[in-house]
Amino acid sequence: MTLQLRVYVPEHPLIQHWLGVARDRHTPSVLFKSAMTELGRWLTYEASRQWLLTGETTVETPLAECPATLIMPDSPMMIVPILRAGLSLLDGAQTLLPLASTYHVGLVRDEETLEASCYLNKLPDQISPQTRILILDPMLATGGSMLTVLEELTKRGADTSLMRIISVVAAHVALQKLSQAYPSLTIYTAAIDEHLNDVGYIVPGLGDAGDRAFGT
Numbered sequence: 001m002t003l004q005l006r007v008y009v010p011e012h013p014l015i016q017h018w019l020g021v022a023r024d025r026h027t028p029s030v031l032f033k034s035a036m037t038e039l040g041r042w043l044t045y046e047a048s049r050q051w052l053l054t055g056e057t058t059v060e061t062p063l064a065e066c067p068a069t070l071i072m073p074d075s076p077m078m079i080v081p082i083l084r085a086g087l088s089l090l091d092g093a094q095t096l097l098p099l100a101s102t103y104h105v106g107l108v109r110d111e112e113t114l115e116a117s118c119y120l121n122k123l124p125d126q127i128s129p130q131t132r133i134l135i136l137d138p139m140l141a142t143g144g145s146m147l148t149v150l151e152e153l154t155k156r157g158a159d160t161s162l163m164r165i166i167s168v169v170a171a172h173v174a175l176q177k178l179s180q181a182y183p184s185l186t187i188y189t190a191a192i193d194e195h196l197n198d199v200g201y202i203v204p205g206l207g208d209a210g211d212r213a214f215g216t
């Protein structure tokens with residue numbers, strides 16, 4: 001069986017609405033940040049289907065015993081926001097996954113070569129292959145930043161089939177590269193955009209996500 005990258009673009013009206021707000025160049029930074037929080041929340045909600053580990057048990061209601069399906073509190077779970085822009089999705093994701101530990105990775109693209117370089121890596125030395133990992137980065141442009149993080153995660157033992165990537169706008173070229181390198185990945189994104197401009201920005205995209213989220 002050959003594996004193929006799975007990319008979901010949920011048709012949820014809240015996701016479409018907040019994407020429109022984020023894309024609008026007239027949206028001020030404070031509202032842009034809210035839009036990203038909401039996108040983080042609803043895309044994580046969609047991604048958590050058939051991904052969170054649950055177990056069957058029984059609980060006692062005030063009236064009787066009944067079966068219940070509960071999230072397994074001990075199943076290892078990590079959130080990895082890619083700084084800076086990935087931080088803007090974190091609040092929304094964390095409200096749905098309060099038991100997950102957060103490990104920050106800071107990357108910045110060189111404006112000329114578009115190569116990503118790492119200035120902060122808080123990943124643990126070893127990662128159990130059973131760990132469910134949610135990676136947050138709103139922009140998948142060349143795909144270089146995400147490939148850098150995936151390499152750091154897999155060399156520590158993480159299993160790509162248990163990862164979920166949350167992005168807001170993904171470019172075709174990034175999806176092609178990720179598909180070639182890690183076909184067992186699953187991505188949730190609010191939109192797939194056609195192309196990059198000659199300085200590596202997604203068109204139409206939403207501009208510089210980090211600058212817009214932090215008002216810089």
Ligand code: PRP
Nearest residue numbers: 083084085108109141142143144145210
């Ligand atoms: C942006 C974005 C991604 C990366 C995507 O980060 O948040 O991490 O670019 O581009 P790529 O797919 O071509 O690697 P940036 O380097 O601008 O840093 P920032 O988040 O601090 O603004």
Ligand code: URA
Nearest residue numbers: 141201202207208209
């Ligand atoms: N990073 C961004 O913030 N925006 C893009 O369009 C591409 C990379």
